Amino acid sequence: MENTFCSVDLISVDLISETDFSSVFKIKENDIFKARKIYFAKYKKYLKDEIEILVKLKGHKNIVKILDFSLANELSIDLEWLEEDLLKWVYKQDISDLKYELKLKKILRQICEAIQFLHLNKVIHNDLKPENIMIDKRGKIKLIDFGLSEIVTGICATKDCGSILYSSPQKLSKLPFNCFSAEIWALGICFYCLSFKKLPFNEEDLLLLSSNSKNSKYVKLEFGEPKRSNQLELLILNLLSFDPDKRFNINEILDNSLWKITKSKIFENILIFDIKNIKKH
Numbered sequence: 416m417e418n419t420f421c422s423v424d425l426i427s428v429d430l431i432s433e434t435d436f437s438s439v440f441k442i443k444e445n446d447i448f449k450a451r452k453i454y455f456a457k458y459k460k461y462l463k464d465e466i467e468i469l470v471k472l473k474g475h476k477n478i479v480k481i482l483d484f485s486l487a488n489e490l491s492i493d494l495e496w497l498e499e500d501l502l503k504w505v506y507k508q509d510i511s512d513l514k515y516e517l518k519l520k521k522i523l524r525q526i527c528e529a530i531q532f533l534h535l536n537k538v539i540h541n542d543l544k545p546e547n548i549m550i551d552k553r554g555k556i557k558l559i560d561f562g563l564s565e566i567v568t569g570i571c572a573t574k575d576c577g578s579i580l581y582s583s584p585q586k587l588s589k590l591p592f593n594c595f596s597a598e599i600w601a602l603g604i605c606f607y608c609l610s611f612k613k614l615p616f617n618e619e620d621l622l623l624l625s626s627n628s629k630n631s632k633y634v635k636l637e638f639g640e641p642k643r644s645n646q647l648e649l650l651i652l653n654l655l656s657f658d659p660d661k662r663f664n665i666n667e668i669l670d671n672s673l674w675k676i677t678k679s680k681i682f683e684n685i686l687i688f689d690i691k692n693i694k695k696h
């Protein structure tokens with residue numbers, strides 16, 4: 416991989432997003448669309464972390480591909496261009512459609528497979544939320560935004576970061592916490608948000624939960640509409656359990672019966688398809 420840019424053939428540039436850390440542009444170079452994320456000078460460390468982690472995780476089907484980077488004049492990283500983030504996507508969905516949960520499960524499963532790969536490699540994303548998960552027209556998922564991510568040696572993270580709305584009560588309490596189970600909490604918020612198009616807790620609820628464990632009696636998780644399958648709701652309850660020791664780890668989530676039901680549904684569809692074909696001949 417090159418570590419300098421050759422922008423001679425760069426013919427189009429559109430600003431996609433701007434935050435305190437970086438700006439993301441859609442660029443077209445040598446006829447190929449890419450995302451170029453340019454970091455502000457004081458966040459060079461985040462860029463270095465993002466490069467190191469994306470190189471370490473390279474090759475996984477559900478993680479954005481790194482194409483190039485520059486640590487010289489411009490502090491930037493080039494990534495494969497991906498279509499849309501999951502927050503924008505979910506707002507366009509009719510979540511009351513009977514087929515939505517089947518579509519949702521395909522998406523959730525891919526997010527879990529990406530997180531399993533991260534956790535297996537001792538990487539914590541640290542900023543898991545639908546805005547940092549991309550989806551294409553065929554429903555393929557890719558995780559992005561590894562600037563706040565880190566490689567951990569034990570179970571504690573060193574970076575204090577991520578959105579409050581996706582932070583576990585233990586993470587917000589400022590006491591040492593298990594960063595793997597905190598990531599499972601963020602995953603649970605993503606599951607909830609994609610299931611019901613809203614967030615389960617506001618900042619006030621979360622600060623109350625984090626200030627005293629007894630408050631978990633008052634801040635209860637309530638499901639939205641439409642009703643989701645019992646398996647999905649039970650899994651969300653587990654991921655958002657106040658006690659981090661009760662939350663599943665990522666392997667237990669992927670072993671859950673929720674996905675097995677999806678497989679048999681797919682099998683049913685294949686059978687129906689086959690029967691139709693048999694009748695034709």
Ligand SMILES: Nc1ncnc2c1ncn2[C@@H]1O[C@H](COP(=O)(O)OP(=O)(O)OP(=O)(O)O)[C@@H](O)[C@H]1O
Pocket residue numbers: 431432433434436437438439449450452479494495496497498499500542546547559560561562
């Ligand atoms: N590879 C990509 N392809 C298409 N769009 C992208 C890509 N990478 C990032 N974006 C868009 O740019 C937005 C910001 O990117 P990213 O999350 O990496 O930066 P950020 O500055 O860390 O943002 P934040 O701090 O808000 O999470 C994403 O939410 C997404 O909409």
Ligand SMILES: [Mg+2]
Pocket residue numbers: 546547560
């Ligand atoms: Mg982001």
